Amino acid sequence: MHHDVIVLGAGLAGLSAARDLAAAGTDVLVLEARDRVGGRVEQTRTPDGRFVQLGGEVVGRAHTAYLQLAKELGLELVPSYVAEPGRMTRATPEGSSADDPPHWFGPGDAALHERLGAEFGALAATVDPDDPWSHPDGSALDRLSVADWLRSRQASPAVVRLWEIGQLALAGGSYERISLLAALRKSAAVPGSGKGDYDYDDWEGLRLADGSATLAEVMGRELGPHIRLGSPVAALDIRPTAAPYAWSPARSSRRRLW
Ligand SMILES: Cc1cc2nc3c(=O)[nH]c(=O)nc-3n(C[C@H](O)[C@H](O)[C@H](O)COP(=O)(O)OP(=O)(O)OC[C@H]3O[C@@H](n4cnc5c(N)ncnc54)[C@H](O)[C@@H]3O)c2cc1C
Known part of the structure; x- marks a missing residue:
């Protein structure tokens, strides 16, 4: 051939x-x-x-x-989507909740989640989305999964679960296996996402x-x-x-x- x-x-x-x-x-x-x-x-x-x-x-x-x-x-x-407003609802085997915080969060989890979102955003701002390997710590960031990074930043299991559920909902693979560098690059490629906000118009407002x-x-x-x-x-x-x-x-x- x-x-x-x-x-x-x-x-x-x-x-x-x-x-x-x-x-x-x-x-x-x-x-x-x-x-x-x-x-x-x-x-x-x-x-x-x-x-x-x-x-x-x-x-x-x-x-x-x-x-x-x-x-x-x-x-x-x-x-x-249709113009009708809706609310983010999370349904899990042990219960469901609409909006934040999710029903499995305990005291301190919401603040922890917010802090880690800000840390992730700050780290993403150091990655060039067009050339992620130019990052001085590129290899180290790539060796770490997002979930491992969260745990290394003292994330509670409840917070890791929220990040993981959000990721699995996108059917793109588990944060246990996705490289931190890949996730940072994806975030850096979308203006505004580094602030931790999920903008529906940025990510899923259109379809063919x-x-x-x-x-x-x-x-x-x-x-x-x-x-x-x-x-x-x-x-x-x-x-x-x-x-x-x-x-x-x-x-x-x-x-x-x-
Ligand atoms: C249910 C679901 C919903 C999703 N929703 C969205 C969404 O709304 N928006 C969005 O952006 N993304 C969504 N995704 C993710 C998106 O579909 C994928 O990220 C994207 O399609 C991946 O494209 P790809 O070409 O990288 O890989 P793939 O689509 O996986 O293509 C890889 C191809 O390689 C072939 N292949 C694999 N191994 C071999 C081999 N050894 N020899 C020959 N061929 C091989 C496979 O058969 C396959 O056709 C969703 C995924 C799923 C499963």
């Missing part, structure tokens, strides 16, 4: 990378294990024709790359009118024969010298990828 670049996975990341590469004239091939594009973004239709999202759905005005991509693909964005999976489907159609579905990659053979190669900035070496 001889191509300039092989992209593994036809999720939004792989598809948009392959799209950029193809537009630059690169001979790119996307290998996707499943029999469809989109990865964690997927939709189906009800018998009466309505879309149902089975994965990633909403975006916000802070997702500038996504918004630009949707524009380039000619896809329309509409507000995610025709269903969010259309973004992947349109990119998939554009890439056409550059995608091979049903092709799980079982192993990578990485050799340091032989061509063809891909540039690996992390180690400043040329690495054979297939």
Whole structure:
């Protein structure tokens, strides 16, 4: 198999990378294990024709790359939610509560949560979202999970639980496994989020009118024969010298990828 670049996975990341590469004239091939594009973004239709999202759905005005991509693909964005006001409600096996503080908080937890939010925001302000590895402590921040960082700052289990529930609600993975540097970078990329506020317009005020999976489907159609579905990659053979190669900035070496 001889191509300039092989992209593994036809999720939004792989598809948009392959799209950029193809537009630059690169001979790119996307290998996707499943029999469809989109990865964690997927939709189906009800018998009466309505879309149902089975994965990633909403975006916000802070997702500038996504918004630009949707524009380039000619896809329309509409507000995610109806105008009716609502309240944040947390339901857990032992009870539920609306607004703050959550029902599992004890004395001191609210102040602790606020302090840690401010500390997180201050730390995020030291990270360049366009070049997070330029941070002098980049490697150390990356080795630490967000949950471990919280515990290292004396967070109570109740506070860790609130951060974790918020994160799991986004279906992006547990804070027990997400690197602190990655979370700081994400926060630094959105003006205002460093203050600890969750702005719905920044993060989830918009969705695609025709269903969010259309973004992947349109990119998939554009890439056409550059995608091979049903092709799980079982192993990578990485050799340091032989061509063809891909540039690996992390180690400043040329690495054979297939
Ligand atoms: C229920 C749910 C709701 C969500 N809601 C939102 C939301 O509203 N807004 C939002 O922004 N995000 C949301 N997300 C998160 C969002 O969907 C993901 O962050 C995003 O789709 C990830 O894209 P990706 O391309 O990085 O990875 P993925 O979509 O996971 O794509 C990876 C692709 O690689 C393929 N692959 C993996 N291993 C191999 C292999 N060995 N060989 C070949 N192919 C392989 C997979 O099959 C997959 O297609 C949600 C996720 C879920 C599950």
